[in-house]
Amino acid sequence: MKKKLMVIPLILFLLLFGFSFYKYHSIHKFNANAVKKNIDFLSNSDFKGRLGGTLENEEAARYIQAQFEAENLKKFNSNYYYQVFKTNYPKKVTGTPYLKVIDNTNTLVKTYTYGKDFKEDLLSFKQNHPILYKNFSFSESKYYIKVHSGNNIYVFYCPEKDNLSFRSSFDGNSPYSLFVSTTEQTLNELKNYLKNGYIVDCFIPYENSETNLKNIVGYIKGKSSKNPIVISAHFDHVGEDLNGNIYHGALDNASGVSFIIEMSKFLKSLGTPDRDIIFAAFNGEEFGLKGSEAFVNKYLSSIKTASEFNFDMVGSKTPLCIMGAKKDSANTDLIRETADICSNDNVPFNYLFENASDHSPFRDNKISALTFCDNDTSRIHTPSDTASHISTAAIDTCFEVASKEIINKAYASNPFILYNKEITLFSLCGFILSSLITIVFILKKTK
Template identity: 45%
Template sequence: MKDNIIKFVLSLSLLLFYYSFQFTFTVHSFNHTNVKNNIEYLASDNFKGRLAGTLENEEAAAFIKSEFKNLGLIPFEGDYYDPFNAPFPNRLDQDPFLKILDKNGKTIKDYKYNEDYKEDMLNFKKNNLKFSKKDTIKMNNTAMQINQGNESFIFYVPENSNLSFRSSFISTDSNSLYIMITQKTFDEIKDYISKGNTVSCFIPFDIKEGKLNNVIGYIKGSNPKAAPVIISGHFDHLGSDLNGTIYSGALDNASGISFVLEFAKYIRSLGTPDKSIIFVGFNAEEFGCVGSSKFVDKYKDSLKGAKVYNFDMVGSNNSVPLSIMAGEKDTINSDFIRSLTSTLSSENVTYSCVFENSSDHEAFRKNNIDAITFSDDDMTRIHTPSDKPSFISTKSIDRCFSVASVEIIKQAFDGNPMLIHYENILMVSLISIFLVFLLYRRTS
């Protein structure tokens, strides 16, 4: 009887060792160095901030397409590119100005770009204006709104008169143009206006509409009728200012799309999933999540029941929790969120839950599709020229992987414990074989 038990335990241990040993050599180990290298590449000056509508944004899309193709992902609906039309800011080959004109139209003050004033990206419905005290002006100590007919223009002083922050472009915003100015410039303009002078301003951007691309590839599951799992991150950012200062967008969001690329290698090596897995590089997130909205509008009928894992800002070097961002109407008690928080707790990851529509999960949630965004809750350098690869932490990247990998295996591979725990199983089975062998020798 004892021999039979020993033989059974030994057989089971050998079987577990065999399969876990196979996984050890066939599964691609998620490599944070690969993620960091891709962040450095996409956030390099060569891509000039990846503003949607620019050649550099197209080059970033081409890089992602090439990576998907090299991984053996299947083109989605016959093509890796999924095009959509959208408005985008278009740089004009002219110089900006903000100046004060006297009653005869003569320039009496010419302000310096990037020192005294700078465009904000919010809108460029109209790129020039002149105004004086004859116009309707609403004003407080740090902002003025100029109304001319149906047009509205905003001049405002950012915190600490810091002109480096750049907002997302929102073509539907009700105001036509936003100009950041220092407090000193603001006070001077108020004084000049009160004395009957005219403010004249021109910003060399306008709005064009054209074709942009999301990039999509997928792995076909063994049950193609099952709702898919979607893994996504946006690759666009905010371009460069009129001085050529580049907003590299390393954390936001070269990090998220680089995480998705390395994660795709890992997932691809696990074998055929039960559910199809769709990998998406979204474009025009910085225009109000336009690319993801277009994607959901186009495919929502086939996405019912899908689970969406979006990655936006992964890899902060500041001590911040891993944020699980869900829709503004979600709660901590939803089944999808509870599964995530359970894994976060089991992995001993410090986290926070945020319920707001501020990333590419938004369109999915508005269509009742389960979706969350993994994000490091660090806004210290976001939308400024300081968002560089040198501030990326591979430790934070690994932290996100430890949670996302478990959750996505749960959903796409029916929670196969071998895929989640193969390294531990290998070690335990090896120890078991050794102990059983010792026990067998003692009893024989």
């Protein structure tokens, strides 16, 4: 009888180990190298910086959609993986950029070189051809000239260290008509020319125009559609300049969208979650968070009790940054929970409270949301933001933190997901110990 009783825990531990081991091996292992591979693909020169409104942006959207389809995510928008929305964008038009100075006899005094002395900033192109002469006023500082001409405001400014490579996000609602970055020498010369009655003639071949953009959205169906989880990242960037220099946008934000593609594979392999998990690749972030704003506005009734985890710039060798909105604090629930994971796991992190990424439209509507960010601004919005600078170790760190919080919310009732590794080790140890006890008992009985 004792012998039979001793076999019972042996069988139970064996069954528990077998099930947990099977579960462990059926789970897709999050692969930072696969993330890096997608970053490299989406930030390569063929996509020309993924500027919203371009063919290359549309091709990036199709690629992301194909990844969601391959993972058998459900279509979120009826029969489609995409949500279409209208927005303004900077449309490239025919012509060559120039900045020149003419005197009142129509004689050319000075011609500046594009890319060396001046360059467009992407902020606004409400007017792309200012001719500044007599009927204007301007204010100045050491680093800028602000010119008022009729209903238009033109800004010429000198960036830090005369670095003309930085390109701002576009703002279709900007009160300004045109931004032009210049070297310090060019700016000082323009001040003198304007003060002395010369004509300053500038042309930048872009214009504000309207286009349709696509968000790409899929989801994993949960046991309940209440309190869904939204996992998001934007995939657009700022394109290429008029010399053909490509702003690759590897860290910002091929990294984030590549991260959520890999995260979808991991979470899909865990089985049915308690709540729907929505994966949203937002467009138009570089135009003022237009994609996430359109998403929240359309689906507010079904996501108002959601938890949103956004990923923007993941993969730089800096401490992980937990970004909330301006009105948030370290005591905001979702931020505090995530910070506790970092503290418990000895993960260096810091806070940032800005409406500077796609968590902002969610927070504006009182939806729990945060952005995971490696806040390295040394290369972003420049041609040097390439995949060669991406750190897979930083990607792994972000996953270790974010996945714990997401799993906790999505699979809280399933210990085989929350504690799979621990259960596997426990059952293995229990099986080995039970086996040893049984062997010792049998050996004693045979003596």
